[in-house]
Amino acid sequence: MPKTVILPPRGPGVTGHLASLEALLREWLPRQRWFAGKDRPVADLAVLSATELLPGCLHLLVQTGHPPVPAPGGTPPPGDCYQLLLGLREQLSPRLGRALIGRAEQGPHAGLFVYDALHDPRSAALLLERLRQPGTAGPLVFETAPAARIPSGLAPRLLDAEQSNSSLVYGDAFILKVFRRVQPGVNPDLEVTGALAAQGCTRVPAPVAWFRTTGARGATLGVLQPFLPAASDGWTLALRALAAGDDFTTQAHQLGQATADVHLALATAFPSGGHGENGVTASAMTARLEAAARSVPALRPFVPGLRTAFGALAGCDAGPPDQRVHGDLHLGQVLRAGREWFVIDFEGEPSRPLSERCAPQSPVRDIAGMLRSFDYAARQRRPWRPEWARRCREAFCAGYATRAGWDPRKKHALLRAHETDRAVYEVLYEARHRPDWLPVPMAAIERLAVRGG
Numbered sequence: 001m002p003k004t005v006i007l008p009p010r011g012p013g014v015t016g017h018l019a020s021l022e023a024l025l026r027e028w029l030p031r032q033r034w035f036a037g038k039d040r041p042v043a044d045l046a047v048l049s050a051t052e053l054l055p056g057c058l059h060l061l062v063q064t065g066h067p068p069v070p071a072p073g074g075t076p077p078p079g080d081c082y083q084l085l086l087g088l089r090e091q092l093s094p095r096l097g098r099a100l101i102g103r104a105e106q107g108p109h110a111g112l113f114v115y116d117a118l119h120d121p122r123s124a125a126l127l128l129e130r131l132r133q134p135g136t137a138g139p140l141v142f143e144t145a146p147a148a149r150i151p152s153g154l155a156p157r158l159l160d161a162e163q164s165n166s167s168l169v170y171g172d173a174f175i176l177k178v179f180r181r182v183q184p185g186v187n188p189d190l191e192v193t194g195a196l197a198a199q200g201c202t203r204v205p206a207p208v209a210w211f212r213t214t215g216a217r218g219a220t221l222g223v224l225q226p227f228l229p230a231a232s233d234g235w236t237l238a239l240r241a242l243a244a245g246d247d248f249t250t251q252a253h254q255l256g257q258a259t260a261d262v263h264l265a266l267a268t269a270f271p272s273g274g275h276g277e278n279g280v281t282a283s284a285m286t287a288r289l290e291a292a293a294r295s296v297p298a299l300r301p302f303v304p305g306l307r308t309a310f311g312a313l314a315g316c317d318a319g320p321p322d323q324r325v326h327g328d329l330h331l332g333q334v335l336r337a338g339r340e341w342f343v344i345d346f347e348g349e350p351s352r353p354l355s356e357r358c359a360p361q362s363p364v365r366d367i368a369g370m371l372r373s374f375d376y377a378a379r380q381r382r383p384w385r386p387e388w389a390r391r392c393r394e395a396f397c398a399g400y401a402t403r404a405g406w407d408p409r410k411k412h413a414l415l416r417a418h419e420t421d422r423a424v425y426e427v428l429y430e431a432r433h434r435p436d437w438l439p440v441p442m443a444a445i446e447r448l449a450v451r452g453g
Contacts (some may be wrong), residue, residue, distance in 0.1 A: 007281030013104050017060070018047045020107030021086070024114055027060065029082070031387055034180040036080055036432065039065065048081065049213070051138035053130075057123045059140060061182070061213070077195075079351045081182050083221055085127075087117035096120060119179065124156035124168050127176060128339040131209035140221070144209040150174065150224075154251045155420060164350050172229040174208060178222045179347070183354040186212075187220035191358075192266070192346040194326065201265035202260055203305040203343050228342065234331035242388065249395035252374070255334060256399025259342035259370065263323070263363045263404065270324035273362040278313040281362075285310045285421045292428040298442060299427055309420040316413035320406060322360035327352075329366040330373035349425060367408045368418035370396060372444065374428065420448045 030034050044065030045319050051059040065079040092100060092113040099119035110251050117123035130142045132150045144150070154171030161167075168176045178189060190210050196205030209224040234255065241248040289306055293299045326333065327348030334340045349358030371393045378389035394409075401407040408415055426441035 007069075011373070015107045016366070017050045017058070018045070018107075019025075020104040020109035021047075021114065022059075024102040024104065025084075029064065032180075033433065034166070035082070036181055043366055044079065049139050053123070053126055053137060056088045057117050057120075057126065057135075058084075058086045058088065060086060066211070069305075074380070080304065082180055083178065083182050083217075085117040085123060087115045087120050087123060089115070090114045098305045105322050117156055118166050118168065122157055124158065126157065127168070127178075127222070128154060128170055128213075128224075130175075130239070131176075131211065134209075135301040136214075139213050139215065140211055141213045141214055142209070145207060148208045150209065156207055160357040165347075168226055169237060170228055174224050175347075176222055176224045179220065181350055182221060185354045185358075187223070187354075188327070189222050189336070189347040190223045192269075193223070193225065195269040196262070196265050198408050199265045199269050201262065201269075203262050203265070203341070204346075205342065205344065214297040216404060228335055228337050231335035231337040231342065234334040234341075235373070235377065236334065237336060238331050238374070238392075239380055242377060242381045242385065247391070248388070249391050251336070252395040253399035254339070255341050255370070256401075257403045258343065259366060259396075260332070260400045260403030261330070263345050263366070266325065267321075267323045272323050273321055275318035276322045276362065278316065278318060282310040282313040282417070285417060285424075288421065290426050292308055292424050294432045296438075297428055298431075298438070299424070299445065302445050302449040306420055306424070306445065309350045309448060312413045315419050317411070318416045320363055320404075324358070325361050325363055326366045326369075327357050328363070328371040329371070331377060332373075351425075351429065361417065362414065363404075364408060364411060364414050364418045365422075368415060368422045369416075371419060372422050372441075375444060376440055379443070419444075423448060 022045055026045055028039065029042060034317050040063050044063075046063045048061040050061050053059050058138050061081055061083055063079045063081050063383075070348060071259055086101070087096070088104075088109055090112060093116060096115050096119055098285075099115040099117075101114045101116060104110050106281065128150070129152070130137065130140075134142050134144050136142070151173070153171055153173075155169050156168050159167045159169060163429065166178045170176065177189065179189075193204050195206045197262060205225040205228070207223050207225055210220060210224050212218055212220050234251075238248055240246075241251075278339055286307060287305060289299075289310070293303050326343065326346055328345070329343075333343065333345045335344060374389045374392040374396070378385050397408045401409075423441050423444040427445060428439065430437045430441060
């Protein structure tokens with residue numbers, strides 16, 4: 001039996017914390033890369049749970065609410081739940097200046113500096129210690145894989161790469177992904193990596209430890225996995241090749257093979273069989289398009305043309321059977337170490353409900369995501385190099401076909417529909433998170449709507 005450590009609640013209750021932190025968080029949250037509602041003001045904010053991990057270090061789950069999006073018959077969008085680790089100090093050292101949220105002016109924390117504690121080595125080290133010694137702290141549960149061996153004293157550092165979560169690296173041995181936006185249930189990044197490890201799939205780093213909340217709304221909060229210090233992500237490698245004027249087709253071909261390997265392992269780990277109905281898929285894609293167009297005015301003129309891509313699904317063959325997929329595959333979700341590709345981040349598209357992300361889907365969805373990513377990379381350089389992207393797309397599909405036994409390029413209507421659906425998602429994502437990037441997916445939208453793919 002793992003050792004269980006229960007920390008008694010101390011300090012103010014959730015209402016007290018809110019009195020001190022609400023004004024600061026209302027201003028700070030919308031500025032964060034991982035906050036999903038940048039295009040909507042925070043109308044409501046509530047503290048769902050508060051756990052003191054050590055004096056001056058609070059673990060919070062906060063719920064945010066937004067005003068309704070005007071739409072005929074529309075209802076207010078559901079609130080989002082976010083995980084925060086906050087530090088409280090009377091004085092803040094200069095090295096934590098970038099982590100500063102503000103100074104509380106009222107409530108039980110009045111006069112204290114409040115900051116994002118994931119930037120604090122002391123708090124980051126505490127998270128690893130909790131994972132090394134499984135147990136509980138208030139509503140938090142820390143668990144470790146049976147055969148895991150996690151050394152003590154590994155120095156932490158917070159990765160500063162743009163992502164929808166936060167990641168801590170410990171001594172170049174492990175990486176802890178801390179989920180920022182959380183939903184009830186087991187996160188796919190824990191469920192899928194564990195299942196693939198049990199299948200012996202070496203393309204995916206296995207989970208070593210994790211932590212979660214308890215109760216009816218229990219949710220995965222973070223996953224610890226081996227870190228690959230010598231690896232580079234596919235996005236960095238692609239941009240490096242573009243900057244040097246180098247070809248990337250060999251790497252793209254091998255990446256296609258790796259993707260097929262993961263899909264085959266997923267089909268074994270999560271057997272589903274059967275095909276989804278194309279009509280149902282087309283209806284869901286159309287609904288997502290119309291919802292996105294309500295939020296992003298630039299998308300509206302292209303809606304009629306984009307609908308044709310989804311309508312074409314009715315007359316095409318069903319393609320490969322539905323199965324568990326990655327759900328958000330792109331060049332930033334793959335790592336290359338030596339000559340091998342690894343696939344990471346199985347969380348799926350964070351904006352979609354957890355139940356949808358876990359449902360069987362066509363593997364063409366992942367393929368479309370990677371094809372869009374090659375186009376994203378090519379557009380980072382001036383002048384734009386569409387031929388570079390086209391060659392990478394061809395090589396990726398060819399590599400996939402050598403392992404999977406079927407060629408994505410021969411499923412044109414299915415591939416076009418999924419690529420269109422992906423581009424619609426990108427438009428909504430960029431409008432909310434990175435407005436300066438909006439022209440990249442909008443260029444694909446124009447191509448897919450006007451020229452049919």
